[in-house]
Amino acid sequence: xxxxxKIRGYKDEFYPxxxxxxxxxxxxxxxxxxxxxxxxxxxxxxxxxKGHS
Amino acid sequence: MDVLVLGAGVSGHxxxxxxxxxxxxxxxxxxxxxxAYYQWIPSNIWVGVGRMTIDNVRFKLARIYRKWGIDFRxxxxxxxxxxxxxxxxxxxxxxEYTSADQKGSNENVEYDYLVNATGPxxxxxxxxxxxxxxxxxxxxxxxxxAAHAWEELQKVIEKLKRGEKQKIVxxxxxxxxxxxxxxxxxxxxxxxxxRKQKLLHLAEITWLTNEYEVGDFGMGGAFIKRGGYVxxxxxxxxxxxxxxxxxWIKRAGVQKVDQGKIHYETLDGDYKTIEYDFAMLIPAFSGxxxxxxxxxxxxxxxxxxxxxxxxxxxxxxxxxxxxEWTIQDWPTTYQNPNYDNIYxxxxxxxxxxxxxxxxxxxxxxxxxxxxxxxxxxxxxxxKVVAQNIAHRIRHQTDEHKHTASMGRMGAACIIxxxxxxxxxxxxxxxxxxxxxxxxxxxxxxxxxxxxxxxxGLAGHWIKLFLHYMFLHKAKGYPFWWLLPx
Numbered sequence: 001x002x003x004x005x006k007i008r009g010y011k012d013e014f015y016p017x018x019x020x021x022x023x024x025x026x027x028x029x030x031x032x033x034x035x036x037x038x039x040x041x042x043x044x045x046x047x048x049x050k051g052h053s
Numbered sequence: 054m055d056v057l058v059l060g061a062g063v064s065g066h067x068x069x070x071x072x073x074x075x076x077x078x079x080x081x082x083x084x085x086x087x088x089a090y091y092q093w094i095p096s097n098i099w100v101g102v103g104r105m106t107i108d109n110v111r112f113k114l115a116r117i118y119r120k121w122g123i124d125f126r127x128x129x130x131x132x133x134x135x136x137x138x139x140x141x142x143x144x145x146x147x148x149e150y151t152s153a154d155q156k157g158s159n160e161n162v163e164y165d166y167l168v169n170a171t172g173p174x175x176x177x178x179x180x181x182x183x184x185x186x187x188x189x190x191x192x193x194x195x196x197x198x199a200a201h202a203w204e205e206l207q208k209v210i211e212k213l214k215r216g217e218k219q220k221i222v223x224x225x226x227x228x229x230x231x232x233x234x235x236x237x238x239x240x241x242x243x244x245x246x247x248r249k250q251k252l253l254h255l256a257e258i259t260w261l262t263n264e265y266e267v268g269d270f271g272m273g274g275a276f277i278k279r280g281g282y283v284x285x286x287x288x289x290x291x292x293x294x295x296x297x298x299x300x301w302i303k304r305a306g307v308q309k310v311d312q313g314k315i316h317y318e319t320l321d322g323d324y325k326t327i328e329y330d331f332a333m334l335i336p337a338f339s340g341x342x343x344x345x346x347x348x349x350x351x352x353x354x355x356x357x358x359x360x361x362x363x364x365x366x367x368x369x370x371x372x373x374x375x376x377e378w379t380i381q382d383w384p385t386t387y388q389n390p391n392y393d394n395i396y397x398x399x400x401x402x403x404x405x406x407x408x409x410x411x412x413x414x415x416x417x418x419x420x421x422x423x424x425x426x427x428x429x430x431x432x433x434x435x436k437v438v439a440q441n442i443a444h445r446i447r448h449q450t451d452e453h454k455h456t457a458s459m460g461r462m463g464a465a466c467i468i469x470x471x472x473x474x475x476x477x478x479x480x481x482x483x484x485x486x487x488x489x490x491x492x493x494x495x496x497x498x499x500x501x502x503x504x505x506x507x508x509g510l511a512g513h514w515i516k517l518f519l520h521y522m523f524l525h526k527a528k529g530y531p532f533w534w535l536l537p538x
Contacts (some may be wrong), residue, residue, distance in 0.1 A: 006074075011300075012291070012300070012301060012328065013291075013293075013294065013295040013299075013300055013301075014295075016288060016291035016294070016295045017280075017288065017292050018292065018296055019292075019296060019508075025231055026509070027476075027478065027508055027510065028475075028509070028510050030475075030510075032509070032512070033509050033510040033511040034511070036175065036507060036509055036511035037511040037514050037515065040481050040505070040507060040512070041305040041515065042514060043483055043503060043505055044483060044515075045464045045537065046503065047462070047463030047464070047483055047485045047503055048429070048433075048463075048537040048538065049437040049537075050461075050462070050463065050485070050503075
């Protein structure tokens with residue numbers, strides 16, 4: 001992250017969870033993301049098929 | 054039989070395509086749309102940050118419809134006459150041509166079945182000073198608006214490159230605006246592009262929203278399994294905003310926009326102002342103001358349309374408190390209760406109420422999102438309406454074999470930034486059902502196994518895949534009908 005954050009304590013943006021280095025790595029890891037690509041597509045297709053009769 | 058479809062957006066185009074496929078040459082499908090192009094609206098965000106050109110997200114309708122045997126009239130609907138007139142008892146719609154060769158000329162188009170899929174009117178007028186051409190605010194709601202937004206954003210980027218600090222405000226431009234997802238995605242994209250150009254430290258980006266909590270997205274938020282907890286989309290959305298150095302102002306209803314200033318009211322009843330150099334605010338949506346008249350010419354607009362200009366369908370419009378809302382309030386066939394050969398699809402149907410809890414400021418101003426119906430729900434509704442009309446025509450029956458309730462169907466929302474196989478990022482959110490079903494899922498309102506929130510490259514791939522897949526489908530390329538909505 002760039003040096004933007006100055007002092008953010010007690011502001012709304014200070015409190016949400018922030019991703020760790022590992023989480024950021026997994027977000028761009030090709031194999032992990034390939035698995036998630038198929039998993040998310042499967043979830044979306046299930047929703048589409050269930051959604052109308 | 055003649056089936057007339059008003060509108061050629063996601064819902065209208067889907068309805069027309071399936072109607073023609075199911076009815077064949079025996080029956081006519083007529084499409085009336087004021088624009089010459091189909092546009093894949095979700096990709097307008099990429100136009101708004103210069104990642105795509107307008108020709109990447111649109112194509113001319115006339116050529117496709119000629120190929121399919123659909124009668125296309127580039128025109129806008131002025132009035133509906135469901136009982137016909139003195140000379141004929143067939144219903145008709147009065148249209149006014151918008152194409153260059155016939156501009157301004159009127160025609161009455163008769164129908165046996167009518168599908169109103171006009172989409173929303175972008176009601177910038179409801180917020181004084183809002184909209185492209187006014188006070189430098191921009192929109193990404195159509196491809197031309199998005200292209201204009203990109204032109205304006207480039208000016209901001211040039212100023213940032215010169216070291217000038219810039220204030221960027223993205224969000225909702227009316228106290229009851231919807232479509233937060235698109236605005237949220239645009240804010241993310243601007244942050245991503247500025248970070249990439251190492252300019253983010255000079256920009257102050259603010260997410261300005263009418264949501265009670267960030268992550269409401271007009272559907273009362275959602276709960277997802279994440280990190281060993283069931284957590285709300287409030288946490289998810291705030292985390293995404295904070296990570297991208299975007300501040301947020303919630304529970305804010307924009308009242309007025311001046312040059313460089315946005316005036317808004319909060320739920321607390323305070324009137325505040327935020328300054329901006331670049332602002333993209335989603336306007337209020339409404340119907341297109343199409344009138345309706347009976348055989349004798351009496352105004353019967355209230356029999357077809359709700360007060361906001363959206364079409365009445367088989368929803369339960371009885372006013373009830375939030376605590377008594379159920380999914381049974383939501384329509385399933387989208388048939389008008391007064392004229393059984395008229396249907397509404399996509400954003401054109403009047404929802405029975407919001408999904409988010411209605412909120413009033415201390416001054417009595419309603420500040421909450423109206424329900425989103427864009428994308429997947431619009432496509433599904435368009436298909437179901439087409440299937441039911443085709444079934445009625447082919448089997449000469451009044452039976453509706455197909456249904457699609459927003460209390461049963463799910464939706465996927467993908468917020469994607471960047472562009473490319475390795476250079477993008479996407480936040481994927483799926484919910485099922487769209488409208489919380491508190492009877493079936495008493496704890497969280499939705500099926501937790503179908504409701505997910507994921508951030509990663511995979512979401513960006515899905516968004517790219519969907520862009521090409523839906524354009525493939527809309528252009529009627531081989532096996533288009535096998536692709537989901």
